Amino acid sequence: xxxxxxxxxxxxxxxxxxxxxxxxxxxxxxxxxxxxxxxxxxxxxxxxxxxxxxxxxxxxxxxxxxxxxxxxxxxxxxxxxxxxxxxxxxxxxxxxxxxxxxxxxxxxxxxxxxxxxxxxxxxxxxxxxxxxxxxxxxxxxxxxxxxxxxxxxxxxxxxxxxxxxxxxxxxxxxxxxxxxxxxxxxxxxxxxxxxxxxxxxxxxxxxxxxxxxxxxxxxxxxxxxxxxxxxxxxxxxxxxxxxxxxxxxxxxx
Amino acid sequence: xxxxxxxxxxxxxxxxxxxxxxxxxxxxxxxxxxxxxxxxxxxxxxxxxxxxxxxxxxxxxxxxxxxxxxxxxxxxxxxxxxxxxxxxxxxxxxxxxxxxxxxxxxxxxxxxxxxxxxxxxxxxxxxxxxxxxxxxxxxxxxxxxxxxxxxxxxxxxxxxxxxxxxxxxxxxxxxxxxxxxxxxxxxxxxxxxxxxxxxxxxxxxxxxxxxxxxxxxxxxxxxxxxxxxxxxxxxxxxxxxxxxxxxxxxxxxxxxxxxxxxxxxxxxxxxxxxxxxxxxxxxxxxxxxxxxxxxxxxxxxxxxxxxxxxxxxxxxxxxxxxxxxxxxxxxxxxxxxxxxxxxxxxxxxxxxxxxxxxxxxxxxxxxxxxxxxxxxxxxxxxxx
Numbered sequence: 001x002x003x004x005x006x007x008x009x010x011x012x013x014x015x016x017x018x019x020x021x022x023x024x025x026x027x028x029x030x031x032x033x034x035x036x037x038x039x040x041x042x043x044x045x046x047x048x049x050x051x052x053x054x055x056x057x058x059x060x061x062x063x064x065x066x067x068x069x070x071x072x073x074x075x076x077x078x079x080x081x082x083x084x085x086x087x088x089x090x091x092x093x094x095x096x097x098x099x100x101x102x103x104x105x106x107x108x109x110x111x112x113x114x115x116x117x118x119x120x121x122x123x124x125x126x127x128x129x130x131x132x133x134x135x136x137x138x139x140x141x142x143x144x145x146x147x148x149x150x151x152x153x154x155x156x157x158x159x160x161x162x163x164x165x166x167x168x169x170x171x172x173x174x175x176x177x178x179x180x181x182x183x184x185x186x187x188x189x190x191x192x193x194x195x196x197x198x199x200x201x202x203x204x205x206x207x208x209x210x211x212x213x214x215x216x217x218x219x220x221x222x223x224x225x226x227x228x229x230x231x232x233x234x235x236x237x238x239x240x241x242x243x244x245x246x247x248x249x250x251x252x253x
Numbered sequence: 254x255x256x257x258x259x260x261x262x263x264x265x266x267x268x269x270x271x272x273x274x275x276x277x278x279x280x281x282x283x284x285x286x287x288x289x290x291x292x293x294x295x296x297x298x299x300x301x302x303x304x305x306x307x308x309x310x311x312x313x314x315x316x317x318x319x320x321x322x323x324x325x326x327x328x329x330x331x332x333x334x335x336x337x338x339x340x341x342x343x344x345x346x347x348x349x350x351x352x353x354x355x356x357x358x359x360x361x362x363x364x365x366x367x368x369x370x371x372x373x374x375x376x377x378x379x380x381x382x383x384x385x386x387x388x389x390x391x392x393x394x395x396x397x398x399x400x401x402x403x404x405x406x407x408x409x410x411x412x413x414x415x416x417x418x419x420x421x422x423x424x425x426x427x428x429x430x431x432x433x434x435x436x437x438x439x440x441x442x443x444x445x446x447x448x449x450x451x452x453x454x455x456x457x458x459x460x461x462x463x464x465x466x467x468x469x470x471x472x473x474x475x476x477x478x479x480x481x482x483x484x485x486x487x488x489x490x491x492x493x494x495x496x497x498x499x500x501x502x503x504x505x506x507x508x509x510x511x512x513x514x515x516x517x518x519x520x521x522x523x524x525x526x527x528x529x530x531x532x533x534x535x536x537x538x539x540x541x542x543x544x545x546x547x548x549x550x551x552x553x554x555x556x557x558x559x560x561x562x563x564x565x566x567x568x569x570x571x572x573x574x575x576x577x578x579x580x581x582x583x584x585x586x587x588x589x590x591x592x593x594x595x596x597x598x599x600x601x602x603x604x605x606x607x608x609x610x611x612x613x614x615x616x617x618x619x620x621x622x623x624x625x626x627x628x629x630x631x632x633x634x635x636x637x
Contacts, residue, residue: 051592054584079594091589095607101590104603108594142607159593 001066001166003027008061010049019045021223030195034209035202037220038242043202047169051085052078080109082166086156086173092144099139102162109163128161132188149176157188169200174208186211206234222249262358265305272337273329280347281358287351292469295441296414309362309384319374321367328365340392344420344447356416361386370396377402387411390418397424409437416443423454432621434461434628441467452478459616461625462489463632473502476510487516488609490632491524502531505541514545517612519605520556529561536567543573550580550608552601602633
């Protein structure tokens with residue numbers, strides 16, 4: 001279940017502005033990767049395109065998962081392939097109870113015609129909520145409505161634990177979290193780590209990577225991956241920042 | 254048509270009390286005098302030749318020691334005076350429109366419910382009948398200080414446009430909870446539920462318009478007596494190429510009367526759903542309240558809806574307010590739900606439930622609440 005992104009170019013549909021300018025990235029099964037880089041350089045655009053966010057359009061290149069093309073599939077089909085995107089800004093949906101939504105999502109990602117028995121669903125939900133130290137009433141509330149920033153992030157991780165995707169992409173799951181909340185979120189991610197599970201973390205701080213140690217780190221600047229390395233790359237960035245890469249990117253033009 | 258119709262009515266009604274025969278014939282003649290109305294006309298066109306020979310008497314005599322529950326025509330003989338005075342006189346007036354006049358003239362049956370003064374009826378009275386013809390009429394009279402829950406669940410089985418009319422007449426201090434969900438077979442139909450309320454009476458109306466055919470609904474109550482109260486809660490769906498016109502009106506006549514309308518609806522596919530809500534406070538109806546809230550959700554580009562909130566206030570010592578909104582599902586919400594594996598249709602179903610359940614959850618009877626929730630799911634064609 002390898003994710004392969006090859007020479008991906010992406011524009012904003014409305015304006016035609018090119019955000020991604022030839023991204024190459026491979027995440028093999030069982031590995032956790034991180035993409036780091038300054039704000040506004042295409043990290044979120046990349047993961048939103050992989051999931052199928054309608055505002056973006058790929059103009060060149062391919063994305064495949066387990067050898068299957070991703071970009072020509074509807075959004076829900078991508079989820080059924082085992083892709084999951086924990087969003088930076090999850091939508092608030094009044095009237096839809098968190099628990100009903102989780103149930104619908106779990107059943108939607110089951111093999112065709114199958115549903116998860118209620119007991120199994122409840123067991124999985126209870127243990128996931130315990131792991132994430134979430135209050136019981138969170139499932140009775142409307143989806144993300146009135147949730148604090150930290151609750152929304154935890155709720156994204158809760159969905160990930162419920163859906164048990166093959167590849168989880170987490171877009172700035174650490175932003176706005178205090179250190180305790182981040183530890184809990186990291187615990188949720190580490191809980192799923194296995195030879196069959198891979199993850200891609202988008203972050204611009206190295207702190208999350210102290211708790212979820214990645215196999216590889218990629219640096220994205222100006223719509224391209226400009227450097228790759230092991231976990232030690234995060235320490236280097238902490239010291240020196242992105243100035244070196246940004247300078248190089250400008251020098252190219 | 255009238256002459257021919259009058260003779261048909263004569264033939265069909267010859268066993269009925271004289272007053273009823275006469276009233277039905279007069280109604281047929283009166284019908285010719287009204288101006289046209291497009292939605293009405295589409296129904297009336299189909300009533301040119303109707304079968305009046307068969308009357309539907311529902312479940313027969315369902316009376317108990319506490320109340321009377323009879324087929325309408327049986328009751329017209331047995332409780333002749335009560336019906337002569339009240340049938341289509343105080344709530345749905347037979348002289349109001351061509352449609353009403355013809356509804357009176359062409360009656361195919363219905364139920365008569367009478368709860369005597371002071372009776373507190375514990376179990377709900379069910380008005381449940383599969384109607385083979387097109388004009389059914391229920392008359393419900395609830396005496397002073399009586400309390401009852403009425404559950405109407407009728408099925409229009411006729412391919413000819415159907416008019417279901419229900420009149421609720423509440424005596425002083427009567428308390429009535431009224432639930433309604435109906436199903437139709439014809440392409441367009443008419444549903445009128447009208448109430449007349451005496452002093453200190455309290456009426457709670459809970460309606461779920463989940464049928465899939467074109468529908469004009471007319472829910473109306475007149476707060477005639479001082480201190481009377483009405484609370485109308487409605488949910489509606491319009492999909493396919495369906496058109497629904499949902500009219501709700503509360504008139505405040507008495508002193509310190511209180512009217513509340515809350516309606517939530519969802520339009521999807523090419524459906525059209527229009528909410529018309531009117532609150533009228535008449536001059537002299539001091540210290541009265543009239544509040545209304547209409548919320549519509551359109552799920553896609555082709556679906557349409559309008560909310561038309563109207564407050565007509567003639568008195569200045571009152572409290573009145575309205576809220577209305579038409580919301581579109583935003584693309585980010587759909588994307589979010591789809592990114593978790595839900596198809597567009599599943600996402601729309603979840604959003605529809607989310608929009609209507611907050612109103613349904615206010616239905617006080619838990620069994621009826623559950624039934625309405627199930628009807629919603631059936632309507633959305635999900636098996637759970």
